[in-house]
Amino acid sequence: MDQEHSDVIIAGIGQTPVGEHWKTSLRSLAAEAILAAIKDSGGLKPQVLYIGNMLSASASRQANLGALITENTGLTGAEGVTVEAADASGGAALRMAYIAVLSGAVDAALAVGVEKFTDVIGPESDSFLAQMLDADFESAQGLTPLSLAGLLFQRYLYEYSPDRKAFAGFPEVAHANAVTNPNAMFPRALRAQDYEKALQTGEVLNLFDAAPYADGAAAVLVTREDTLPRGWDKPVVRIVGSSLVTDRLSIHDRSDPLIWDAARLSIERACRKAGVMPKDVDFFEYHDATTLHATLSLEAAGFASQGQGWMLAKPAVIGLDGQIPVATFGGLKARGHPLGATGLYQAVEATLQLRGEAGKNQVKGAKLGLIQSLGGMAATAVAHVLSR
Amino acid sequence: MKDQGIINKPARSVGIVGYGAYIPRYRISGTEISRVWKGEALRGPVKEKAVAGPDEDVITMSIEAARNALARSGINPELLRAVWVGSESHPYAVKPSGTIVAEAIGAPVHIQSGDWEFACKAGTEALVAAMGLVGSQMGDYALVIGMDTAQGKPGDALEYTAACGGAAFIIGPAEEALATIDAQYSFVTDTPDFWRRAYQKYPEHGQRFTGEPAYFNHVKSATSTLMESEGLSPEDFKYAVFHQPNEKFPSRVARQLGFKPEQIKDGLLSPKIGNTYAGAALVGLTAVLDIASPGDRILVTSYGSGAGSDALVLTAKEALLERRSAALSTQDYIARRTEIDYALYARFRGKIAMK
Numbered sequence: 001m002d003q004e005h006s007d008v009i010i011a012g013i014g015q016t017p018v019g020e021h022w023k024t025s026l027r028s029l030a031a032e033a034i035l036a037a038i039k040d041s042g043g044l045k046p047q048v049l050y051i052g053n054m055l056s057a058s059a060s061r062q063a064n065l066g067a068l069i070t071e072n073t074g075l076t077g078a079e080g081v082t083v084e085a086a087d088a089s090g091g092a093a094l095r096m097a098y099i100a101v102l103s104g105a106v107d108a109a110l111a112v113g114v115e116k117f118t119d120v121i122g123p124e125s126d127s128f129l130a131q132m133l134d135a136d137f138e139s140a141q142g143l144t145p146l147s148l149a150g151l152l153f154q155r156y157l158y159e160y161s162p163d164r165k166a167f168a169g170f171p172e173v174a175h176a177n178a179v180t181n182p183n184a185m186f187p188r189a190l191r192a193q194d195y196e197k198a199l200q201t202g203e204v205l206n207l208f209d210a211a212p213y214a215d216g217a218a219a220v221l222v223t224r225e226d227t228l229p230r231g232w233d234k235p236v237v238r239i240v241g242s243s244l245v246t247d248r249l250s251i252h253d254r255s256d257p258l259i260w261d262a263a264r265l266s267i268e269r270a271c272r273k274a275g276v277m278p279k280d281v282d283f284f285e286y287h288d289a290t291t292l293h294a295t296l297s298l299e300a301a302g303f304a305s306q307g308q309g310w311m312l313a314k315p316a317v318i319g320l321d322g323q324i325p326v327a328t329f330g331g332l333k334a335r336g337h338p339l340g341a342t343g344l345y346q347a348v349e350a351t352l353q354l355r356g357e358a359g360k361n362q363v364k365g366a367k368l369g370l371i372q373s374l375g376g377m378a379a380t381a382v383a384h385v386l387s388r
Numbered sequence: 389m390k391d392q393g394i395i396n397k398p399a400r401s402v403g404i405v406g407y408g409a410y411i412p413r414y415r416i417s418g419t420e421i422s423r424v425w426k427g428e429a430l431r432g433p434v435k436e437k438a439v440a441g442p443d444e445d446v447i448t449m450s451i452e453a454a455r456n457a458l459a460r461s462g463i464n465p466e467l468l469r470a471v472w473v474g475s476e477s478h479p480y481a482v483k484p485s486g487t488i489v490a491e492a493i494g495a496p497v498h499i500q501s502g503d504w505e506f507a508c509k510a511g512t513e514a515l516v517a518a519m520g521l522v523g524s525q526m527g528d529y530a531l532v533i534g535m536d537t538a539q540g541k542p543g544d545a546l547e548y549t550a551a552c553g554g555a556a557f558i559i560g561p562a563e564e565a566l567a568t569i570d571a572q573y574s575f576v577t578d579t580p581d582f583w584r585r586a587y588q589k590y591p592e593h594g595q596r597f598t599g600e601p602a603y604f605n606h607v608k609s610a611t612s613t614l615m616e617s618e619g620l621s622p623e624d625f626k627y628a629v630f631h632q633p634n635e636k637f638p639s640r641v642a643r644q645l646g647f648k649p650e651q652i653k654d655g656l657l658s659p660k661i662g663n664t665y666a667g668a669a670l671v672g673l674t675a676v677l678d679i680a681s682p683g684d685r686i687l688v689t690s691y692g693s694g695a696g697s698d699a700l701v702l703t704a705k706e707a708l709l710e711r712r713s714a715a716l717s718t719q720d721y722i723a724r725r726t727e728i729d730y731a732l733y734a735r736f737r738g739k740i741a742m743k
Contacts (some may be wrong), residue, residue: 022601121595 008101010237010386011108011228012041012221013348017183018336020118021215026060027072030114033217033344034073037110041221042229046110048079048100052093053113054086054340058128059120069112079106086132087289089113090218090343091244091373091382097222098242098384107227112219113341129213132376134250146210148251148377149290150202156258156292157204160307168195169313170294171208171333177320178330180360183345185214185336209291211331216338218345235355241274241385243267249379258307260378263300267372267383274385278302281385282366283325283353285346287374288332297372298326300381325363328353343373343382354388395617396516396572398523403565403705405463405529406558408456409674410449411661411721414439416733418548424730425543433634437551437662439728440537442736444552446475447485450533451492453556456715457531458493460566461558465494468558469527470518471501474510474666475554476584476591477537478503489533500530507582508631509692510534511554511666516572516698518559529560536665541590542739549634549658553721554667555674566708567677567686570701571618575610582693593693599637602695607631607641610697611689618701622646626684629655629672631691633663654679655688660722666692673702675718680704 014036016029024032030051038044049070057063066080085092090113097109120128130139133148143151157164171190178184190208198206225236247262248254254261271278278284278301286301288294295309303324304312312318318326329335329349332342350369352358358366366388373382416439418432440449450473458465471490478485486501500521504510511534518530535554540546562568581602584591594602607630615621622628628651630638635658642652655672664671669690676686682704689699734740 020596020600022597118597121597 007224008098008222008239009225010220010239010347010351011044011223011232012037012039013219013351014040015183015218015345015348016216018185018214018216018338018345021116022118026056026062026114026116027068029116029215029217030069030112031073033114033219034110034112037219037221042232044108044221044223044229046075046078046108046221047106048109049075050093050096050109050111051080051082051114052089052111052340052343053082053115054084054089054132055115055117055128058131059125060116084340085380085382086375087337087339087342088373088375088380088382089340090345091384092343092380094220094343094347094384095242095244095382097220098239101222101224108221108223110219110221111344112217113338113344114217115338115341116215117213117339118215137250137252145376146205146290147202149292150205152251152257152377153290153292154204156295159258162310165192165196166310166313167209167291168192169315169318170288170291171195173315173318174288174327174331174333176315177328177361178334181329181335184330184334185212186334187330205290211289211333211337214336214338216336216341216345218341218348220344220347220351235388237351237354238387239384240387241270241383243269243273244380244382245269247379247381251377258296260296260300260381262381263297263372263374263378266381267301267370270383270385274387276368276385278370281368281370283328283363283369285328285350285369285371286326286331287372288327289337289374293374296378297374301370301372320361320363328358328361328363346371346373347384350386354386393617394573395614396519398519400523400525401562401568402519402522402559403562403568404557404702405560405564405566406457406461407555407566407674407677408453408460408715409555409671409718409721410453410456411438411553411671411718412440412444412449413724413726414441414728414736415725416728416730420730421548432548433636434549434659434662436660437549438553438664439733439736440552445479446473446477446535446537447479447488449552449554450485450489450535450556453533453535453554454489454493454531457556457558459714460711461560462711463529463558463560466496467529468495468531469499470521470530471495471499472504472514472517472530473533473535474504474506474514475534475536476505476507476510476665477539495531506696507693508665508668509690509696509698511670512690512698515557515559516574519569519572522559522561529558532557532559534666534670536667538663538665539584539590544590546591546593549663551662551664553661553664553671555670557670565705566711567702567704570703571614572698572700573610573614573617574696574698575606575613576696577606579695581695598693602693603633603637603691604641606695606697607689607691608645610699611645611687614699614701620701622651624685625651625687627655627676627680628652628687629669629676630689631669632656632658632672633668635659657718657722671718677704677708678712678717678719680708682706682708
């Protein structure tokens with residue numbers, strides 16, 4: 001590792017429970033996570049806020065989050081701006097904070113992801129979610145993220161003839177890990193037979209194939225080691241690799257709809273920057289928006305060959321004690337998927353792992369973690385490598 | 389007058405001196421509705437729901453229930469000082485249902501009459517007002533009715549439960565009561581979980597938002613505040629009746645509050661008649677009064693979207709035993725059923741566009 005990137009460290013983390021926050025506004029959710037991260041850092045004051053959010057302009061009829069959220073957090077006048085990359089917004093906000101500190105432009109930057117999804121329901125929320133797809137060529141045809149994932153899943157079944165029941169392992173592991181996460185939306189175990197009996201939400205996907213969209217906020221305060229408050233005594237977690245890659249937005253413009261190039265490249269580049277190989281990491285916080293996402297993410301990261309990602313869907317492989325632990329606090333599936341906040345939940349959870357503060361969710365001896373946040377069908381992919 | 393805090397107890401003690409239910413005869417099953425809208429007969433949130441006939445509306449059904457209440461009370465309708473109908477399906481937007489009901493049952497001209505609207509708690513709201521009228525000695529008897537021909541948009545989740553029916557009560561002095569009303573408490577907030585705008589035919593709802601922050605928060609808050617203030621706990625009640633939009637919600641809220649299934653089963657009618665909206669908790673109470681013994685304590689908590697809950701503690705009295713046979717029982721109405729298919733249902737409920 002060269003000195004340049006080993007300097008960027010995570011000094012503070014904060015998160016709210018993920019769920020249906022009917023009584024808490026967008027601004028209050030964000031404030032809760034931000035203030036927790038500032039407190040966790042020992043009172044470090046960020047000079048810039050990058051706010052990962054996808055839906056506030058449509059679901060909450062609120063744009064201009066930079067001003068709203070700095071003001072409501074007692075940071076009036078600080079630099080603040082929204083970073084939007086569909087459900088990879090949180091990962092993208094973290095990357096902006098990383099770049100800001102790395103460049104020397106600021107000493108401390110805060111990335112917060114916040115989403116207030118449950119303000120809208122039914123066809124309205126479906127149409128807002130579909131904004132992550134290509135409006136002219138995908139959502140105009142009636143596609144939503146879930147229906148498109150369903151079509152791709154159908155193609156996956158056709159191309160590779162996997163054992164359909166094997167996919168149960170993804171939600172099973174996620175739910176098992178969520179049981180001991182106080183911030184998880186569904187901290188309940190899921191049995192393989194529950195998966196087999198689950199309500200079909202489409203031709204091929206069932207209820208447990210898709211992560212629940214939810215409300216929540218998570219924040220990460222990034223700084224350099226030399227600006228840490230005096231007396232700071234937590235284990236130092238460094239951001240040693242960071243990459244954001246885009247792909248063609250529409251699935252039909254890609255050479256193979258089941259190969260997610262941006263997902264692969266973002267991990268390759270983040271790992272190259274970190275000087276590590278994906279196989280070296282102790283855990284992988286992947287973007288399991290659906291079991292198709294889980295499968296293709298594992299393939300993109302190189303943990304499985306093309307068409308074989310589903311074979312890893314076993315507790316022995318991806319569980320906390322497995323070869324490549326994923327979704328260590330429940331992942332999108334069971335912790336919940338607050339869209340633009342999700343990437344920062346991953347960063348918060350990875351930091352807990354690397355600090356050794358993950359409690360019952362601890363991956364033993366975790367020193368190197370990989371997190372990846374995907375926007376839509378991996379049209380935007382953001383990967384970070386974190387190291388203790 | 390002494391300060392009574394937030395629990396409503398009128399200066400003069402009051403009670404129910406007459407009660408009557410009305411449930412129309414037609415039933416449509418959940419499986420029949422899902423056959424039409426989902427292509428297969430699936431089990432719904434209730435087994436079947438009561439459907440008004442083509443010549444019935446909130447006014448005609450209110451008259452039926454009011455006549456039953458009068459029969460049980462034994463009072464001359466000339467003595468009524470109020471006729472109040474709570475509903476979210478008043479036949480007229482402007483023109484009271486109450487005046488038609490009053491004239492049909494022989495109430496005098498010197499009455500208070502007006503229609504009440506608070507989604508599914510319009511009936512209990514009218515009942516609380518009647519407690520005030522009788523309790524202040526402005527009058528001796530007031531007739532209150534909760535009745536609905538509830539609207540559910542064809543194909544919507546509400547269509548499986550939105551039902552027709554309700555109940556009427558004559559509130560009078562406690563000494564004459566079949567059941568005394570011992571204490572009452574209401575809990576109200578601005579919670580937009582379900583609404584219907586003017587000129588709209590069908591209501592809209594906030595899906596899962598209608599659960600925890602709406603129904604459960606209000607029913608639990610109203611019930612537990614009343615029980616705590618009165619020093620009562622679930623074991624002190626023989627029966628409990630909760631607003632019943634389906635089978636699941638009242639069963640769950642009862643469990644959460646510490647009530648046992650045997651305390652709610654007799655007043656839980658929604659599996660057989662659906663959600664009668666402003667009538668739901670009240671018609672459940674009539675089924676309990678049909679079987680209660682003197683001394684039995686009864687809890688009733690309604691819920692109206694928008695949102696609020698009225699909770700009441702009642703005690704059954706000796707007079708109930710001889711007077712309740714003066715009208716058809718609620719179970720008689722439930723047993724009197726004619727099953728119809730979706731086509732007849734669509735015709736009866738005016739869902740076929742004729743022009």
